Every structure is written in structure tokens, then in C-alpha cells.
Amino acid sequence: MISTWAELRDFALSLDLPHVTDAVSWGNPNLKAHGKMWCWWSPYVDAAIFKGSRDEREMLMAADPETFVMHPHYANTGLILVAGGRIDPGWAEARLRQSWRDAAPKRFLKEWDAR
Template identity: 35%
Template structure:
């Protein structure tokens, strides 16, 4: 289980990550591009993922991962905070950040 506070800590620990709300959700961004967003009730988080990984996550654990209709055309998977393992969420957030961050920031992150 991951609490909303732990989610904030994990997301904001990434280089130059910041939070700016949108659509009533806490949105985590790098260079003002969203890589994750938490539901207003703090129950779930939508995280940017590759299409093939999204399908694998949902198929492997449909109680934790889903793709609601409003995310079908976006590269996002919805994760239930009550059932996701903290290390798995950290990894998914890091990969989401990596696919969103500018190249120079990614290079600095990888270098150090």
C-alpha cells in the first residue's frame, strides 16, 4: 500500500519534478509536462507508460492496474494505491519521468 503522502514524496524526489494541479487532480510534472496525476480522493494515480507495458500491467494485475475509458487514447495506466507495491510504483514513476523529461535532464540523471 502507498499513501497519498508517499506518492507525493516518490514523485517529487525526481529531478526538477513539481506539482501543479489540473482538472481537480494533483499533477506531477517535469518541465511542465505531466508524467503522473493523483485522483482528488487520493485513491489512485494515473501514470504515463508505454503502450505494451500498459497492456502487460493490466493483464498481470487487473485489481491494481486499469485503463478507464477516458484514458484509452492516452499512454496512461491507472494504479490503485491500496494494492500497488511501493517499489513497483517508484519504478513506474521513474520510467514515466524518464519518458517525459528533456534530454539534457535525463542525461544528467543517468550520469549521476
């Protein structure tokens, strides 16, 4: 299980996806993919933040409320918060790969997929 920002950062970078960079937004470290925020750790609650949808977040929270958590700051977004120490690497990898693809320009993905 992934427990901290340092572990999540190292894990995400180990996927060796291109166009991923370290960044700081609103005073907090994060990783960006293709210039867009990709994953980060919440400054409000001990949880990683992944991109998703509200419907998916609600489903995940209903299925496992100890793992998938919420803070009022994120209530109006589709972001998915996963409690530190409960982040499954397999789930995180699939989520990161999908959000990396979602952030990529279409022309880049066409070339990437052709390889």
C-alpha cells in the same frame, strides 16, 4: 503499499529528482517533471496514474486486474492506472524514474548521467 494521492506525492518527492513540481491541471493536483505531467490521482476512479504504453497497460491488466485497472476516460491513452492500496513502492519507483527520464530534455540527461 501506497494508498492515497498524499502518500504517492510524498513517495514521488522522496525520490529527490530535480525539476519536479507540484501543479494543478484540470482542477486536480499532480506532479510535473520537467514541466510535463508526471503522476497524479484519477478523479474518476480510486487509482494513481502513471505514464506508460497501451501494450504495457494491457499486459499488466491481464496479469493483475485487481491492481491495474481502467476507466473509460483513459481507454484511448497509454496511461497506466494502479488501484489505491495496491501500489507497490518498488514498481512505482521504477515507473517514476523512467517517466522522469522520458520527460527530461536530452541535454539535461547528458549532464545528469555524467555526474
